[in-house]
Amino acid sequence: MLKLIPTLTIFFATLTAHASPLDVFNADPSRRDGHTLRLLQTGKDLDTARDQAILAAKQSIYISTYVLHNDPSGVHTAKLLCKKAVQGLDVRLYSFHMSTETILGFDDAEKKLGDRLQRCGVKVLFFEPMKWSMNASTWANALHEKLLIIDAKTVFTGGNNYGNHYSHYSRDSETWYDLDVEVTGPVACLFQKRFNESWARAARNSTWGIAGDSMGGLGGSSPGSSQANLDDLAERLYRIKSLKKCSPKKAETTLVPIAVDSAVSPTSDVINDSFIPVLNNPLWSDDRPAMKHYIDLIHASQKHIVLFAPYFVPEDPCKEGSPCAEVSNGESISDALIDAVKRGVNVEVITNSPESNDESNSITIATYQKAPHLIDAGVKIYIWQKKSVFHKKGGLFDEEVAFLGSDNFDGRGQNYSSESIVLTSSALVISTLKDDLIWERDHIKLLTVDDVDAYLSTISKSKKWLVKKLQPLY
Numbered sequence: 001m002l003k004l005i006p007t008l009t010i011f012f013a014t015l016t017a018h019a020s021p022l023d024v025f026n027a028d029p030s031r032r033d034g035h036t037l038r039l040l041q042t043g044k045d046l047d048t049a050r051d052q053a054i055l056a057a058k059q060s061i062y063i064s065t066y067v068l069h070n071d072p073s074g075v076h077t078a079k080l081l082c083k084k085a086v087q088g089l090d091v092r093l094y095s096f097h098m099s100t101e102t103i104l105g106f107d108d109a110e111k112k113l114g115d116r117l118q119r120c121g122v123k124v125l126f127f128e129p130m131k132w133s134m135n136a137s138t139w140a141n142a143l144h145e146k147l148l149i150i151d152a153k154t155v156f157t158g159g160n161n162y163g164n165h166y167s168h169y170s171r172d173s174e175t176w177y178d179l180d181v182e183v184t185g186p187v188a189c190l191f192q193k194r195f196n197e198s199w200a201r202a203a204r205n206s207t208w209g210i211a212g213d214s215m216g217g218l219g220g221s222s223p224g225s226s227q228a229n230l231d232d233l234a235e236r237l238y239r240i241k242s243l244k245k246c247s248p249k250k251a252e253t254t255l256v257p258i259a260v261d262s263a264v265s266p267t268s269d270v271i272n273d274s275f276i277p278v279l280n281n282p283l284w285s286d287d288r289p290a291m292k293h294y295i296d297l298i299h300a301s302q303k304h305i306v307l308f309a310p311y312f313v314p315e316d317p318c319k320e321g322s323p324c325a326e327v328s329n330g331e332s333i334s335d336a337l338i339d340a341v342k343r344g345v346n347v348e349v350i351t352n353s354p355e356s357n358d359e360s361n362s363i364t365i366a367t368y369q370k371a372p373h374l375i376d377a378g379v380k381i382y383i384w385q386k387k388s389v390f391h392k393k394g395g396l397f398d399e400e401v402a403f404l405g406s407d408n409f410d411g412r413g414q415n416y417s418s419e420s421i422v423l424t425s426s427a428l429v430i431s432t433l434k435d436d437l438i439w440e441r442d443h444i445k446l447l448t449v450d451d452v453d454a455y456l457s458t459i460s461k462s463k464k465w466l467v468k469k470l471q472p473l474y
Contacts, residue, residue, distance in 0.1 A: 040156075369468060
């Protein structure tokens, strides 16, 4: 019997090596069935779907977002949230502090909007680790997830926050190109459970600062106040105990298609789509669920991988002893992509050009510093040629499994930012991404090492040196 063990090990390893992306997806214990969905391919469709969902909410509206802008689109959403809070619903806004200073900022016009949200009963909480801990290693963490959860039954996620430019995305837009998804079914409850956990932890950490002892945050103890007093203050300020509990339930009806300007966002006509919800928050956990799923699916792919990665700065190999090393055995996503190319897989990445990038040019510099290694290995990197920002986030693995969400597919998203994604085998999602890709190919250009050298030659040595040093944060 002992002699059979090596043979059986090789046998099962062979089975795993030949598992397809769909096999990997179907075997995942966090997979849930019984969903219906709508892909939101324009900002107008997204605004309409969000408004309808908020107005139809019966119990709770939970939003976690990078930013809610103080502009007409953001104000419109804020008014809807106030309306539902006044009706007695549990309405919560959980946002990244530094970006949301435009909402609860310091000039009078901005302050009025922030005050209104809180006065009308919306519970507002900021993700602000710089105020929670004296440990500088936590200061790079950010809330980048994008979730709108309605009654624990429907969830929206994708690349969009709340603001004017998000409301105008489309193929024809000269400012923004993106994609969101609305899913009704069990994953909404699973995302809400994670929202509740994160809200409770952030609320308790925020209370340390209010109590005048920010050094006790991130799970520490406060020598100046009793634990009971601080818990009581956190409850009064952020209503942790009244967070809605839920049980995952399958969708009961399909979504009704919406039409805006004669363009209909694709809507599934079945209640059988399968999803895996992933919420990655490196501040709260050493787990790296997004990274694990990506690497498993890359390993399983045999034909074609395409990634939609607006700010593509893939992470370096994990250092020994780091949390991600435990997840991937030290293998980086870049390593996995290169290994896929060696197996004959066609690996393609679409990202922003220097001209379409809406962030600091440090992002482009970091992308271009990383690119030659991947290009030389056979990974095809394409840069966006339209004026609009390429903000679509997602990917396809052998046209069997897709993912959509907030993750830019960068090292920051794996190691510092909270990210919300959904993995799915939905035929609608896969076919739509394939159709979009046919159109996108007319608006992308293959990046070469010569292109990289030409661009980097325009950047000062000091700037390149600084970006190189800070690359793990991008």
